[in-house]
Amino acid sequence: MEKNTLENNKSFKPIFVQDEMSSSYLSYAMSVIVSRALPDVRDGLKPVHRRIIYAMYKGGYDWSKPFRKSARIVGDVIGKYHPHGDQSVYDALVRLVQDFSMSVPLISGQGNFGSIDGDPPAAMRYTETKLGRISKFLTEDLEKNTVNFRSNYDETEKEPEVLPSQYPNILVNGAGGIAVGMATSIPPHNLGEIVDATIAFINNKEITISQLMKHVPGPDFPTGGIIIGKDIIKQGYNKGRGSFKIRGEIELEEKKGGRETLVIKSIPYQVNKSLLIEKIAQLVRDKKIDGIRDLRDESNREGIRVVIELRKSVEPETVRRQLFKLTNIESSFGFNTLAIVNSKPKILNLKEFISEFLKFREETVIKRIKFDLKKAETRAHILIGLATAVENIDETIKIIKNSKDTNIAKKNLLSKKWKIKKSIKMISLIEKKKNISIYQLSVDQVEAILELRLQKLTAFGINEIESEISSLAKSIIEFNKIINSKKALYNLIIDELANIKDKFASPRKTKIIDAVLNYNIEETIQKESVVINITNQGYIKRGPLSSLKSQKRGGKGKSGISTREDDFVVQIFTANTHTPVLFFSTQGLVYKIKAHKIPEGTASSKGKSIFNILPLKSHHSISSIMPLPEDESEWKKLMVIFATSKGNVRKNTLEDFININNSGKIAMKLDQDDKIIGVKICNDDQDILLSTQFGKCIRFKSKKLRLFKGRSSKGIKGLKLNDKDKVISLSILDNSQIDNKVINKDKKIKHAVNRYILSVSENGYGKRSSYLDYRVTNRGGKGIIGIINSPRNGNIASTIVVNDTDEILLSTDKGSIMRCAVKEIRIAGRNTQGVRIKKLSGTEKVVSVIKIEDNIK
Structure with a gap:
């Protein structure tokens, strides 16, 4: 009976299980790709990182303010924007603090945030954080309608879809993530070099990747190291895929008595130093590396220093090659430059990264300039009204005094045609009206007049109004010039990039050399x-x-x-x-x-x-x-x-x-x-x-x-x-x-x-x-x-x-x-x-x- 009822009921539509599973899994996969695992090409951030920075921005945890407990920030993030586990949010926050993970850390930390030896950070109740200085250039202008906002998970808050980044953060700090069926691995770069390449692209849109590489010769890892093979880097920058070798720096030092030591001065990116030392010690115990008599870690806050003392009559170069061959002091880093572009995952080459950023930056700057222009025009319009009222102050006071209430005063002021002489110059600067002797006020101007403070009636107050109108007039001219001229717009973007470079650029840490890696096994044998x-x-x-x-x-x-x-x-x-x-x-x-x-x-x-x-x-x-x-x-x-x-x-x-x-x-x-x-x-x-x-x-x-x-x-x-x-x-x-x-x-x-x-x-x-x-x-x-x-x-x-x-x-x-x-x-x-x-x-x-x-x- 029940079966017949279901078959005769036309409101039911049969669905094949495989179709439902395929559709549901695809939806899940796209959710992971777009909303969790991959960074946005515009600001270089994954959603969790963006929400952390925005929560700190909204909370007022600016770089100039005191540190705040990390637990408080994590609570804001998961309570308002990111309904996931607090530990996962804290782990993401910790990475933004680590100077060995980020080329330019976005958050400043106080306390134990882990180490290059793989030591875990202290619990969030102990550590304290605030936004890094450079994060200002990620969040600045958020209040100027530069980016779109969307509702949070429970529609009680608004969050930005993307931050109005002023520099290509995706290239500077890189990114890594594993989604469903795809992954991304974007290496970090030197901020100064990326800014130079962006400016070069702005000046010449037809610039080739080879020409861009004159400014950006390759990745610059926060842990230093040596990248092997310029041609492989070029392939990665052209195709968005590739893999290159990166080595730690091993220098030869001679001690008293002629005894030689090898000193590890840097290690490859994301290599655990403590595990590396353990691996070397194990190889020495197993006699797979010959000639090492002592191994100790002398690293401190000034940098990495792992000392390898050699026995006499041992060839240091052979031991060095054995270390490269048998340990991850030489490791591979894979290019896989996958990022979210227009809500879809896409593999980009070096030029496309910069192009997408510039396209986004043009939009945000234009939106910001239009916001500032509207604000300046509104303020100038109000000031013209105030200047008109001050010029006719006696008549203005009489109208207000004789009005029964505020509405009648507003109506009378609106209907009045004011004779002006001194305000003609100010009106011509803003509204581009010439040879006018009669001026009629707007509603906004009348409301401002009714709220006028008596101190504005002094000679200083009148001069202050004139000075402000003059300044606003110049700003309005400049804003219109930027809106209507690509050249002016690009000059502004270049100036902002140059300012960021001056404040935050640092010397390159990673060296790039050409070397033959396919050496014979004999070269690693003492x-x-x-x-x-x-x-x-x-x-x-x-x-x-x-x-x-x-x-x-x-x-x-x-x-x-x-x-x-x-x-x-x-x-x-x-x-x-x-x-x-x-x-x-x-x-x-x-x-x-x-x-x-x-x-x-x-x-x-x-x-x-x-x-x-x-x-x-x-x-x-x-x-x-x-x-x-x-x-x-x-x-x-x-x-x-x-x-x-x-x-x-x-x-x-x-x-x-x-x-x-x-x-x-x-x-x-x-x-x-x-x-x-x-x-x-x-x-x-x-x-x-x-x-x-x-x-x-x-x-x-x-x-x-x-x-x-x-x-x-x-x-x-x-x-x-x-x-x-x-x-x-x-x-x-x-x-x-x-x-x-x-x-x-x-x-x-x-x-x-x-x-x-x-x-x-x-x-x-x-x-x-x-x-x-x-x-x-x-x-x-x-x-x-x-x-x-x-x-x-x-x-x-x-x-x-x-x-x-x-x-x-x-x-x-x-x-x-x-x-x-x-x-x-x-x-x-x-x-x-x-x-x-x-x-x-x-x-x-x-x-x-x-x-x-x-x-x-």
């Missing part, structure tokens, strides 16, 4: 000497070379890596964190990474599996690691020598290995039972030395080894091996410039050359011999004895080239590392066993000996 080792089972790590101290010959060494029982260190080398490193696998593939990408480990950690760093197959292992020059353009000038365990050698240019992709590249083709044992950089002025595990050596000239093209060859025979022997070391020797005859006459000269071949056995014994003892032969021979592999010595672990000033690192299969000076090792002939270099325990064996190249620059 350059330092590191030692890198790899185990037989493929575990690799790096650590600071400074952690290893030199020891006397015969020492026990220091634990350098923790290995499993069936694992041992097979190779150690030194480099710096920026060194490109080539990894050669046992199967002849080559991989390339930078040293800093090798995981850092503690002194006793085993490191990370090489399979987590390089795309090795499960049956592959790394046989040789080759650090290279950082400048890859130099690689073309270098040659590289390959040596295999079967005694083969090959020479290539290093240029063949510049472009190596992530999956690696074939370095050398090998027989199934062969492997690469060494890869070295070499030139034609040097010799090649191959050494075997049985103590045999062969030395031949590099220039006699032909240069191979490509990477697919197996190479040629370098050393003919005995059964079960294999090549273990590849060394590069400089040619001797000493005649062999001189050497034979004076054996001591061998040691004067100061270059040696150091051979170390797996049992920890070794010696160094003059490299002149190793004669040059042709490649492919059986070689000569380099060191005796007796039962005491065991097989040879490594043979390398050293001099007196070098230091070496010995590594054992149990993970022990020893750093030793070469000069501590005895000099002996080739056909000797040598002396103990490292004391081993149990079945421990030496597996690797390398020379320390601690010459990082």
